[in-house]
Amino acid sequence: MSVKKIVVIPGDGIGTEITDTAQRVLDTVAKKSNLNLEFQNAFAGGAAIDVYGVPLPEETLSAVRACDAVLLGAVGGPKWDKVSPDIRPEKAILGLRKALGLYANLRPIRVSEVLTDYSPLKNEIVAGVDVLIVRELTGGIYFGDKCESETVNGVEQAWDREIYTVPEITRIVRVACEAAAKRRGQVTSVDKANVLASSRLWRRVVDQAVKEYAGIEVSHMYVDNCAMQMVLAPKKFDVIVTSNLFGDILSDEAAVITGSIGMLPSASIGDGPSLYEPIHGSAPDIAGQGLANPIGTILSAAMLLRFSLNEEAAATRIEQAVDQVLAQGYRTADLYRDGLTKVSTEEMGRLVEKYI
Ligand code: IPM
Numbered sequence: 152m153s154v155k156k157i158v159v160i161p162g163d164g165i166g167t168e169i170t171d172t173a174q175r176v177l178d179t180v181a182k183k184s185n186l187n188l189e190f191q192n193a194f195a196g197g198a199a200i201d202v203y204g205v206p207l208p209e210e211t212l213s214a215v216r217a218c219d220a221v222l223l224g225a226v227g228g229p230k231w232d233k234v235s236p237d238i239r240p241e242k243a244i245l246g247l248r249k250a251l252g253l254y255a256n257l258r259p260i261r262v263s264e265v266l267t268d269y270s271p272l273k274n275e276i277v278a279g280v281d282v283l284i285v286r287e288l289t290g291g292i293y294f295g296d297k298c299e300s301e302t303v304n305g306v307e308q309a310w311d312r313e314i315y316t317v318p319e320i321t322r323i324v325r326v327a328c329e330a331a332a333k334r335r336g337q338v339t340s341v342d343k344a345n346v347l348a349s350s351r352l353w354r355r356v357v358d359q360a361v362k363e364y365a366g367i368e369v370s371h372m373y374v375d376n377c378a379m380q381m382v383l384a385p386k387k388f389d390v391i392v393t394s395n396l397f398g399d400i401l402s403d404e405a406a407v408i409t410g411s412i413g414m415l416p417s418a419s420i421g422d423g424p425s426l427y428e429p430i431h432g433s434a435p436d437i438a439g440q441g442l443a444n445p446i447g448t449i450l451s452a453a454m455l456l457r458f459s460l461n462e463e464a465a466a467t468r469i470e471q472a473v474d475q476v477l478a479q480g481y482r483t484a485d486l487y488r489d490g491l492t493k494v495s496t497e498e499m500g501r502l503v504e505k506y507i
């Protein structure tokens with residue numbers, strides 16, 4: 152296999168520990184599967200503000216543009232809470248999405264059998280949940296015009312604009328349909344078409360776009376109802392496709408019902424290099440203590456192998472190793488309970504490597 156370049160962006164907080172661990176897992180699977188991976192580190196978020204004065208420096212942008220895939224930890228922390236809004240650490244994430252054209256965010260939400268008990272919901276409601284959230288990632292209110300402050304008739308106001316174009320909606324619906332074709336064939340499009348004009352366009356374009364896909368069943372659901380169904384009957388969902396803002400909110404809700412947000416990976420894909428990161432944040436309160444769960448990042452590395460490098464067998468090897476380590480009762484602090492074996496971030500990674 153030719154050399155594949157992976158840019159690793161640890162970011163802030165627990166970012167360094169979890170990406171170091173995942174990188175070692177990638178190294179191990181590469182040796183066993185005869186892959187040639189080359190790693191390069193780059194700064195983003197608060198770490199970049201400290202070094203460059205900006206959250207997303209030019210060096211990082213040119214590195215990610217020239218690589219095969221990006222593995223990211225997490226950004227942000229109280230240290231940078233007071234910086235001006237235009238250089239907040241989160242700007243690095245939004246900037247990376249825009250720069251790489253990462254228009255589709257895939258968040259698979261699965262409740263693994265050994266972890267069903269960790270859910271805040273009743274066992275029978277969560278056992279077997281397997282939802283894929285496909286979130287539009289480079290449009291909508293996140294990227295529409297905004298005004299931080301203006302005064303109209305003596306009254307201060309601020310605003311953000313929700314805007315979607317037909318091509319933006321069409322391409323995200325295609326991603327959802329293609330994913331659904333490999334799953335249970337059901338797409339739920341989530342919007343607020345009873346109130347928002349942009350949602351009414353969304354709904355119309357969804358109905359048009361799905362005609363290209365035979366065998367995919369589409370339904371529409373209002374976002375408020377979806378938020379409710381997610382805790383009442385999450386098993387009903389196969390693929391959810393939705394806008395940037397609704398996807399942000401629903402994916403956190405869906406993640407938390409698994410009871411183990413530290414385990415969930417994500418992929419952000421576009422036409423160039425894709426970016427992989429755990430769903431959780433930078434957890435500055437536990438940084439540097441070996442308490443972080445690296446599995447979300449390790450499983451993100453598996454998604455990287457599958458989607459960016461087309462190495463399905465290597466990806467499955469990682470996923471199966473993770474399952475085995477959990478089945479043996481090893482847990483990081485977040486999921487530790489009496490009778491199980493508590494391990495550090497690094498030890499968890501070493502165990503996964505051992506089972507690969
Ligand atoms: C996410 C995060 C980001 C978002 C933040 C950090 C900008 O919450 O990836 O879901 O809102 O998209």
Ligand code: MG
Nearest residue numbers: 399400402403
């Ligand atoms: Mg979010």
